[in-house]
Amino acid sequence: MPDDTPVRWQPERSQPPPPWPTPPMFTAITRGLRGRCPACGRSNLFSGYLRVVPLCPACGAPLGRVPVDDSAPVFTILIVGAVAVTLLLVMEMTMALSALLETAILIPLTLVLALLLLRPVKGAALGLMLRLGMLRSPEEP
Numbered sequence: 001m002p003d004d005t006p007v008r009w010q011p012e013r014s015q016p017p018p019p020w021p022t023p024p025m026f027t028a029i030t031r032g033l034r035g036r037c038p039a040c041g042r043s044n045l046f047s048g049y050l051r052v053v054p055l056c057p058a059c060g061a062p063l064g065r066v067p068v069d070d071s072a073p074v075f076t077i078l079i080v081g082a083v084a085v086t087l088l089l090v091m092e093m094t095m096a097l098s099a100l101l102e103t104a105i106l107i108p109l110t111l112v113l114a115l116l117l118l119r120p121v122k123g124a125a126l127g128l129m130l131r132l133g134m135l136r137s138p139e140e141p
C-alpha cells in the first residue's frame with residue numbers, strides 16, 4: 001500500500017563554508033576594532049586612514065567586498081553624540097560655564113573623538129559584516 005502522507009519540500013539551507021577562516025563573532029569584531037583582518041588577524045585591515053585593503057594578503061578574505069559604506073560614520077555619530085550630549089548636560093547642571101566656553105570645549109572634543117573612533121568603528125563593523133557573510137557580488141562596484 002502506497003504512503004499517502006504529503007511530503008513537504010525543504011530548501012537546502014546549508015551553505016559551504018568560505019575559503020577564509022571564520023572566527024567567532026566577538027573575535028572578528030575585536031580584530032577589526034584593532035585594525036587587523038577580522039578573519040585571520042595576521043595582516044592590516046587598512047591601507048590608509050579609512051581605505052580597506054581589497055584582499056587580505058595572509059588569508060585571502062575579500063575585505064574590499066564588505067559593504068561597510070556608511071555604517072561606520074553612523075555608529076561613530078551615535079557614540080560621539082551620546083558622549084557630547086551627556087557632557088553638555090553635566091556641564092550645564094554642575095558648572096556655570098558660559099555658552100562660549102562650553103562651545104570651545106565641546107567642538108574640539110567632538111572632532112577629535114569622531115576622528116579617533118571612525119577607524120576602529122569601521123573595522124568593527126567590517127568584522128561583524130564579514131563574519132555574517134555580508135559581501136557584495138564581485139561585479140558590483
Ligand SMILES: [Zn+2]
Nearest residue numbers: 037040056059
Ligand atoms: Zn586575513
